[in-house]
Amino acid sequence: MSTDNERSDAVIAGLAQIKPAVIPMMPSSTLRRILDWVVQQPDIRSFPVTREEEAIGIMGGLAMTHTPAVLIMQDNGIGNFLTAVTTFPQAYHLPCFMLIARRGGINEYNSMIHLISERTPAILAAADIRTFHLDETTPLDHWTTTVVKGYEFAQITHRPVAVMVNLMGG
Amino acid sequence: MPDLSRSDALRIFTELFPTEPAIITLGATVRELIATVGKRDNDFYVLDSMGLPVAIGLGIAVGRQGNPEKIVVIEGDGGLLMGMSALATVGHLRPENLVILVLDNLTYASTGGQPTAATTTDFVKVAEGCGIAGVDADDEASFRAALAQARAATGPILVRMRINTQSIKTPYLLEDPILLSAPFRALLDRTRD
Numbered sequence: 001m002s003t004d005n006e007r008s009d010a011v012i013a014g015l016a017q018i019k020p021a022v023i024p025m026m027p028s029s030t031l032r033r034i035l036d037w038v039v040q041q042p043d044i045r046s047f048p049v050t051r052e053e054e055a056i057g058i059m060g061g062l063a064m065t066h067t068p069a070v071l072i073m074q075d076n077g078i079g080n081f082l083t084a085v086t087t088f089p090q091a092y093h094l095p096c097f098m099l100i101a102r103r104g105g106i107n108e109y110n111s112m113i114h115l116i117s118e119r120t121p122a123i124l125a126a127a128d129i130r131t132f133h134l135d136e137t138t139p140l141d142h143w144t145t146t147v148v149k150g151y152e153f154a155q156i157t158h159r160p161v162a163v164m165v166n167l168m169g170g
Numbered sequence: 171m172p173d174l175s176r177s178d179a180l181r182i183f184t185e186l187f188p189t190e191p192a193i194i195t196l197g198a199t200v201r202e203l204i205a206t207v208g209k210r211d212n213d214f215y216v217l218d219s220m221g222l223p224v225a226i227g228l229g230i231a232v233g234r235q236g237n238p239e240k241i242v243v244i245e246g247d248g249g250l251l252m253g254m255s256a257l258a259t260v261g262h263l264r265p266e267n268l269v270i271l272v273l274d275n276l277t278y279a280s281t282g283g284q285p286t287a288a289t290t291t292d293f294v295k296v297a298e299g300c301g302i303a304g305v306d307a308d309d310e311a312s313f314r315a316a317l318a319q320a321r322a323a324t325g326p327i328l329v330r331m332r333i334n335t336q337s338i339k340t341p342y343l344l345e346d347p348i349l350l351s352a353p354f355r356a357l358l359d360r361t362r363d
Contacts, residue, residue, distance in 0.1 A: 064214075067232070
């Protein structure tokens with residue numbers, strides 16, 4: 001099985017292929033290696049957002065200007081963005097690609113985050129948000145491809161699409 | 171009580187910003203705007219995403235960076251309170267083309283007139299604290315002057331216009347949001363830099 005750094009690097013390789021012009025991002029210790037790479041890219045305008053629903057609004061606005069963008073966040077923020085994602089990009093048919101880090105599983109160090117994180121795949125499914133999953137059991141060479149294809153899938157289906165990445169393991 | 175109603179303020183706004191892309195908050199304001207001046211291709215009607223218009227406008231403004239045309243967000247006091255943290259991101263990014271117009275009637279007018287926390291909140295000071303220029307208006311003369319200032323601004327600016335609670339009776343807007351937004355999106359495509 002792969003290491004967390006290898007998985008992060010595979011995600012970074014996917015972002016490099018996507019070539020987003022803008023990346024709004026929420027803070028995440030799990031995503032630190034990826035976020036560190038993002039902020040060092042001179043061709044990517046990355047910036048912190050205060051809440052996930054705000055990020056959804058920004059992503060939808062960017063989509064209307066055809067600006068390639070990726071939202072990076074953690075799954076424990078999914079509860080924050082549900083109303084925004086269903087009433088804005090989903091309702092108006094706007095592509096919105098979300099790279100979402102899984103928490104609350106094997107190797108987790110927070111004693112309560114699993115209470116939201118374990119439920120997020122079911123929550124996204126209930127909201128009819130197409131989601132792809134990557135974890136330590138996924139062959140490493142599938143990680144980069146899935147990130148890139150997930151982004152493309154959001155564009156061609158004109159809707160929010162999430163790739164959930166379990167960088168911590170499983 | 172302020173002289174102008176929401177409909178009055180919307181009429182003046184469309185007179186002074188006739189072609190600029192505008193993000194219009196929620197159903198009641200959308201319906202009053204349409205009842206007052208009709209549908210405009212440059213208006214994006216936000217039907218049910220309370221608190222999101224500033225973020226939507228920010229996304230468009232960032233996506234059109236370098237395009238001198240202003241992007242205007244029309245928000246209510248209740249809506250701004252729900253999404254107020256987006257002002258910090260606006261101040262952080264400082265898009266030079268973003269105007270935020272807050273029509274402040276101190277109430278949740280759409281849900282029966284319950285008071286909002288705007289009765290004790292100074293939106294102009296909040297904006298300034300986030301690094302956004304702010305200007306107050308409470309009658310037609312000061313509103314026109316504030317909008318002129320917004321048009322000339324070289325950075326993000328928030329105009330807080332105090333309005334009264336009068337509203338006009340309008341029918342529900344039951345159109346498909348995809349069809350409703352199509353003219354606006356086509357306009358953005360036509361006016362890309």
